[in-house]
Every structure is written in structure tokens, then in C-alpha cells.
Amino acid sequence: MSQPILEVNGLKKYFPIQGGIFGKTIGEVKAVDDVTFHVREGEILGIVGESGCGKSTTGKSILRLIEPTEGEVKFEGKDITNLRSEEMRKLRRDMQIIFQDPYASLNPRHTVEKIISEPLLVHGMKSKENRNKRVKELLEVVGLSSYHASRYPHQFSGGQRQRIGIARALANNPKLIICDEPVSALDVSVQSQILNLMEELRDAFQLTYIFIAHDLSVVKHISDRVGVMYLGRMVELAEKDALYAEPKHPYTQALLSAVPEPDPDIKKERVILEGDVPSPANPPTGCAFHTRCPFAMDICSQVRPEFGPVDDQHFVACHLYNDEQ
Amino acid sequence: MEEAILELTELSTHFFTDSGEIPAVDKVSFTVHKGEVVGVVGESGSGKSVTSLSILQLIPQPPGKIVSGSIRYKSENLAAANEKRMKKIRGNEISMIFQEPMTSLNPVFTIGNQMREAIRLHQKVSKRTATEKAVQMLKIVGIPRAENIVNEYPHQLSGGMRQRVMIAMAMSSDPSLLIADEPTTALDVTIQAQILDLMKKINEEKETSILLITHDLGVVADICDRVVVMYSGQVVEQGTTREILKVPKHPYTQGLIRSLPKLHGREEKLYSIPGTVARPRKDHVGCRFAPRCEFAFERCFKENPKLYNIGEGRESRCFLHSEQEGERLKDVTTNT
Numbered sequence: 001m002s003q004p005i006l007e008v009n010g011l012k013k014y015f016p017i018q019g020g021i022f023g024k025t026i027g028e029v030k031a032v033d034d035v036t037f038h039v040r041e042g043e044i045l046g047i048v049g050e051s052g053c054g055k056s057t058t059g060k061s062i063l064r065l066i067e068p069t070e071g072e073v074k075f076e077g078k079d080i081t082n083l084r085s086e087e088m089r090k091l092r093r094d095m096q097i098i099f100q101d102p103y104a105s106l107n108p109r110h111t112v113e114k115i116i117s118e119p120l121l122v123h124g125m126k127s128k129e130n131r132n133k134r135v136k137e138l139l140e141v142v143g144l145s146s147y148h149a150s151r152y153p154h155q156f157s158g159g160q161r162q163r164i165g166i167a168r169a170l171a172n173n174p175k176l177i178i179c180d181e182p183v184s185a186l187d188v189s190v191q192s193q194i195l196n197l198m199e200e201l202r203d204a205f206q207l208t209y210i211f212i213a214h215d216l217s218v219v220k221h222i223s224d225r226v227g228v229m230y231l232g233r234m235v236e237l238a239e240k241d242a243l244y245a246e247p248k249h250p251y252t253q254a255l256l257s258a259v260p261e262p263d264p265d266i267k268k269e270r271v272i273l274e275g276d277v278p279s280p281a282n283p284p285t286g287c288a289f290h291t292r293c294p295f296a297m298d299i300c301s302q303v304r305p306e307f308g309p310v311d312d313q314h315f316v317a318c319h320l321y322n323d324e325q
Numbered sequence: 326m327e328e329a330i331l332e333l334t335e336l337s338t339h340f341f342t343d344s345g346e347i348p349a350v351d352k353v354s355f356t357v358h359k360g361e362v363v364g365v366v367g368e369s370g371s372g373k374s375v376t377s378l379s380i381l382q383l384i385p386q387p388p389g390k391i392v393s394g395s396i397r398y399k400s401e402n403l404a405a406a407n408e409k410r411m412k413k414i415r416g417n418e419i420s421m422i423f424q425e426p427m428t429s430l431n432p433v434f435t436i437g438n439q440m441r442e443a444i445r446l447h448q449k450v451s452k453r454t455a456t457e458k459a460v461q462m463l464k465i466v467g468i469p470r471a472e473n474i475v476n477e478y479p480h481q482l483s484g485g486m487r488q489r490v491m492i493a494m495a496m497s498s499d500p501s502l503l504i505a506d507e508p509t510t511a512l513d514v515t516i517q518a519q520i521l522d523l524m525k526k527i528n529e530e531k532e533t534s535i536l537l538i539t540h541d542l543g544v545v546a547d548i549c550d551r552v553v554v555m556y557s558g559q560v561v562e563q564g565t566t567r568e569i570l571k572v573p574k575h576p577y578t579q580g581l582i583r584s585l586p587k588l589h590g591r592e593e594k595l596y597s598i599p600g601t602v603a604r605p606r607k608d609h610v611g612c613r614f615a616p617r618c619e620f621a622f623e624r625c626f627k628e629n630p631k632l633y634n635i636g637e638g639r640e641s642r643c644f645l646h647s648e649q650e651g652e653r654l655k656d657v658t659t660n661t
């Protein structure tokens with residue numbers, strides 16, 4: 001088994017809620033609340049969960065695009081949580097991020113050439129000639145053509161823009177790429193092109209991905225292991241086959257049962273969850289899922305369940321399993 | 326078969342813009358029967374929303390215009406109805422709900438206020454009776470604390486609750502037809518499951534016909550009896566949900582289904598349709614799908630195929646169904 005390239009321990013990100021006339025802090029949004037996991041070199045770790053559960057915040061905190069409130073992030077064995085900005089900047093060569101909305105993340109006034117060569121310049125590729133050569137190479141790697149270099153983002157379709165975003169992320173040969181909903185905004189027929197491209201690139205350049213998405217079928221297709229988040233917490237994490245075939249956490253079970261599948265022969269026993277996801281500003285006590293869980297017990301509203309192994313490489317945070325240990 | 330509630334015949338809606346005429350909806354025909362749930366699927370820009378807005382004459386005009394075709398609702402042609410008549414139809418006989426409920430609710434009025442107005446627009450009842458009816462409708466759609474919610478404002482509700490309020494409002498007049506344009510696209514899957522369940526219940530208990538616009542074939546499988554597949558402003562295939570999903574006949578539908586990652590089973594590499602979704606263009610010659618179609622041959626680039634009738638209520642717009650191309654069709658079906 002390969003080494004962890006990334007280790008995340010007890011990661012927390014609390015956003016202050018400002019209120020009143022003086023903008024005093026009157027509360028906190030617990031966007032990420034004590035999350036622990038690792039990513040192995042060369043694997044694709046999927047992270048799923050519903051809107052607002054903290055997926056993007058987790059991704060951004062790892063790269064320190066936002067500062068974590070607490071916790072430790074180790075990249076290749078080295079704690080990066082306290083690195084100074086100069087050192088962090090160097091490290092960002094190795095760790096890249098791709099966003100959902102390729103349009104918003106590309107400067108509309110810059111040509112594709114400028115967009116892709118910017119990270120090259122930042123990391124010291126001084127020669128313009130070399131940069132242009134690299135840009136053309138990258139465009140071809142992501143399935144575009146070198147003549148696209150002189151065009152502007154609005155001249156491309158959504159799928160092509162996502163290819164540009166990927167080319168930019170690849171510019172400095174990163175090791176880890178955090179992909180935050182990279183295909184969510186794309187049409188189905190284009191989505192599969194991008195998923196295939198991302199898999200090919202992973203193989204060609206020995207990349208490691210954290211693949212964030214809310215579409216459970218997409219995450220299943222691309223990932224090796226999958227983590228499920230609910231209200232800022234990781235509630236289950238396992239090899240993908242184990243997770244999809246035998247989900248252990250009641251939330252994962254409900255989530256999987258709710259996905260409508262495009263096959264009229266699949267008849268599902270649907271677990272319809274009552275109510276909405278509670279606010280992360282005021283999460284339920286104990287297990288955050290207890291207000292909607294069909295199996296909730298007395299202890300669930302009082303004690304937060306530990307996130308621990310229940311099977312080989314299968315981690316769950318739920319009192320149903322803690323008792324058996 | 327039950328009676329037809331809605332029948333579109335060769336409906337064409339075009340937009341007249343600075344950059345030319347866009348045939349957003351191009352000779353679209355389909356029927357919705359009483360008590361039936363019909364899905365319209367397609368990728369973005371395929372003309373789903375423009376089709377549904379045309380039915381209620383809600384197309385912004387200019388730049389849009391229904392240029393030809395008819396929209397028969399029960400026994401009248403809505404394409405020829407005046408605004409006064411349409412006001413009676415909208416929200417009464419035919420109700421519509423949209424993808425983002427926030428934009429269709431007024432942020433400065435309470436939920437109760439808006440529901441009351443909607444009810445009193447079509448029913449001559451007192452304010453008090455209207456409020457009671459609003460509370461009752463909110464309970465039917467599964468809103469907890471309905472008595473309190475009527476006094477709250479849209480921003481105080483979650484996305485799922487707002488969509489329930491929209492459904493409650495749409496159903497308060499007991500419409501014969503509910504048009505739902507991507508009603509669950511902005512919602513999380515667990516909330517989507519709640520809303521789909523609610524729509525099924527309404528369809529079964531009230532025999533309300535539903536025209537459901539979606540891009541999600543999973544949603545189609547879950548709730549639709551029949552499906553109309555659109556590509557670049559045209560209907561490319563239609564049939565029962567089972568037939569379309571199990572034995573798609575049109576190369577586009579086939580490609581679309583094959584490119585979906587599956588929750589069950591495992592695929593090594595996803596199939597993908599090359600190229601990008603074609604925008605409808607007035608000067609388009611040939612099959613709209615030809616530039617992306619792996620079966621395209623000479624004729625496909627010269628003529629636009631008609632919709633071939635390929636069995637009980639089943640249609641597909643592809644030359645492979647024509648007699649002289651019958652041999653090619655065999656190759657295709659054995660390939661997939």
C-alpha cells in the first residue's frame with residue numbers, strides 16, 4: 001500500500017457570524033468540525049455530501065486558501081499548517097485546485113495563453129519562449145489545440161473552459177489536485193469527456209486527487225475511496241466498493257437510497273429522510289444526524305460518536321457500531 | 326388510453342436577436358394524457374424551458390415569438406388564446422413551478438399573503454377561508470408548523486421548503502396539468518426524494534397530469550410514464566420511459582445513457598459523445614446531431630431527418646430508421 005501523501009488531523013474551520021451595529025461576533029458557523037482522514041499517493045479520494053456540509057471549506061483549508069481554525073495538515077510528512085506564506089507559496093506548486101465554475105475562475109480579460117502561463121511565471125519560468133511552448137503542450141494534453149492559446153474564455157464552451165482550468169492546474173507538474181465539483185456545471189455528454197480526461201491525466205502524470213462532488217454516481221465512478229460528510233463532519237469513509245455495496249452509517253444509507261437511477265428495473269427501498277439539514281451555526285448536540293436519523297437512540301443526542309474503524313479500512317461515526325466494539 | 330389533456334402540434338418558438346433568428350423550439354409535437362407524467366429531457370439549451378413557457382404564453386416577446394403550430398389544451402388552442410383567457414388558465418387550469426423557487430416568491434410578502442393572493446385570484450372566497458386553505462395546502466405538501474409558516478417570509482425557509490410552498494400554491498387551484506421545470510435541480514438528493522414523492526402522491530391521488538422538465542434521466546426513471554428527448558430545439562425521440570431507457574433507438578439518446586456513470590455496476594471507462602451541445606441555428610442543414618454522431622453518413626449532413634414512427638407511440642428522428650438505411654440500423658443496434 002502506498003504512503004499517505006496528505007494527512008488531515010482534527011481539521012476545524014469555524015466562520016464567525018457577525019451581527020449588531022458594531023459587527024460583533026455573535027456566533028460561529030462550524031463549517032468543518034473535527035475532520036480526520038488521509039490521502040494515499042496516487043489514489044483518488046472522493047468526498048460527497050449535501051450542499052453546505054463543508055466539502056469546499058475542507059478543500060480550501062487544506063491548501064490554506066482559508067486559514068483553518070484548528071487541526072493539522074501534513075503534506076508528504078511535513079506539517080504545513082504553520083508554514084509562512086513564502087514557504088506555502090512554494091508548496092502550492094505541488095498542490096493545486098480546480099473549481100466548479102470554470103468561468104468564474106478564469107479571468108475574462110486574459111487570453112488562454114496568459115491564464116495558463118501565469119502560474120509558470122510565478123514559479124520562476126522566466127523565458128517567454130519556454131512558457132509559450134509549455135502552454136501549447138498543456139493545451140494538447142487536455143484535448144485542446146495550440147491555436148486556442150490566443151483566445152479568450154468566453155469563446156469556449158463550459159467543457160472547454162474546464163479543460164483550460166485543468167491545464168492551468170497542471171502547469172507546474174503538481175502532485176496533488178483538489179478538484180471541487182469539477183463536472184457539476186457540465187452537461188452529461190460533456191461531463192463524461194472531462195471525467196475520462198481526468199483519469200487519463202492521473203495515470204499519465206501519477207497524480208493524486210481529492211475529488212469533491214455531490215453526485216454519488218460520478219464519485220463512485222472516479223474514486224478509489226470515498227468519504228461522506230454531514231454538517232461539517234466526516235461520518236463514513238471506506239473503499240468505494242464497500243461503501244456503495246454496504247453503507248454502514250444511517251446517513252450514507254439514506255443518501256444512497258435517495259439517488260434516482262436511470263434504470264426502470266432498479267426498484268429501491270427509499271429511506272425518505274424527514275426535514276432539512278440543520279444549520280451549521282447551530283448543529284444538533286451529540287450526533288449531528290440524530291434529528292433525522294431513523295435509528296436514533298437516547299445516547300445519540302448527548303454524546304458525539306467517535307469516527308473509528310468498524311471494518312478493515314472502513315471508518316464510521318455512529319453509536320450503532322461503537323457499542324459492538 | 327385516457328383523453329389527451331395537452332397536445333402540442335409542430336410548435337415552433339423562435340427568438341429574434343441581433344445575431345439572428347434562433348429556432349429555440351422547432352416543430353415540437355407531443356401529447357400529455359389525463360393522469361400521465363410526461364418527462365421532457367435534454368441538455369442545456371435544448372429548448373425544454375422555452376417549450377414549457379410557450380404553453381402558458383410566458384415567452385418574453387420580443388425577442389421571442391410562437392411562429393407556428395398549435396397548443397391544444399382540452400378543446401382550445403392556447404397558441405391563439407388572448408391574454409385575458411391565458412390569465413384564467415395560468416395558475417388555475419395549468420400551474421407551473423420553476424427550478425429556483427426563490428425567484429418566483431416575492432421576498433417582501435409573507436408566505437400566507439402570497440398563497441392567499443394566489444388562491445383568491447381564481448376562487449371567490451374570503452381572506453379567512455383563503456388562509457385556511459393555504460394552511461391546509463401547506464400541510465398536504467408536508468410542511469411542518471404550517472400555521473406558523475404562513476406568517477414567515479421566503480428567506481426564512483430552506484430551498485426544499487420553498488419548493489414545497491410553490492407546489493402547494495400550484496396545487497391550490499386543483500389544476501388539470503402541472504408543468505414543473507427542473508423542480509428538483511437546485512435541491513439536494515435527500516430533499517429531491519421528498520419532492521418527487523410528493524409529486525407522485527399528487528399525481529396518483531388527484532390524477533393531475535404532470536409535464537416534468539429535467540436533464541436527469543434518474544428523475545425520469547423515477548416518476549415519468551413517457552419521455553420526450555430534445556436536442557437542439559427538436560424532439561429526437563419519444564416513447565415510454567422503459568423503452569427509452571432500456572432500448573434507446575436514437576444515437577443521441579443511446580450516447581446520453583451510455584455516458585452516465587452508474588451507481589450500480591462498474592464501468593472501466595465512460596463512453597463519451599464527442600464535441601459540444603449544438604445551439605439551435607436557423608441555417609442548420611442536416612441532422613442537428615450529425616457533427617457528434619458516430620453513425621453519421623453523407624445524407625445526415627444534407628437533410629434533416631423526419632421523426633420516424635418506429636412502433637406503438639414511439640418515434641425517433643434518424644435516417645437509420647428509413648427503409649433504405651435499414652441495413653445500417655442493424656449494425657447500430659448490434660453495436661450497443
Ligand SMILES: Nc1ncnc2c1ncn2[C@@H]1O[C@H](COP(=O)(O)OP(=O)(O)OP(=O)(O)O)[C@@H](O)[C@H]1O
Nearest residue numbers: 015029031050051052053054055056057058214280
Ligand atoms: N466565508 C464564509 N463565511 C461564513 N460562512 C461560510 C463561509 N464559507 C462557507 N461558509 C459556510 O460553511 C458551511 C460549509 O460550506 P462549504 O462551502 O464548505 O459547503 P459545501 O459542502 O462545499 O457545499 P456545496 O455543495 O453547496 O458547494 C456552509 O454553511 C456555508 O454557508
Ligand SMILES: Nc1ncnc2c1ncn2[C@@H]1O[C@H](COP(=O)(O)OP(=O)(O)O)[C@@H](O)[C@H]1O
Nearest residue numbers: 340349368369370371372373374375376388605
Ligand atoms: N430570451 C431569450 N432570448 C434569446 N434566446 C433565448 C432566450 N431564451 C432562450 N433562448 C434560447 O433558446 C434556446 C433554448 O433555451 P431553453 O429552452 O432555456 O433551454 P433548456 O433546454 O436548457 O431549458 C437556447 O439556445 C437559448 O439560448
Ligand code: SF4
Nearest residue numbers: 287290293300318319
Ligand atoms: S449515532 Fe445515533 S443518530 Fe447518529 S447516525 Fe448513529 S444511530 Fe443515528
Ligand code: SF4
Nearest residue numbers: 612615618625643644
Ligand atoms: S440521422 Fe444520421 S447523424 Fe442524425 S442521428 Fe441518425 S445517423 Fe446520426
Ligand SMILES: [Mg+2]
Nearest residue numbers: 055056057180
Ligand atoms: Mg462547495
Ligand SMILES: [Mg+2]
Nearest residue numbers: 373374375507
Ligand atoms: Mg431550462
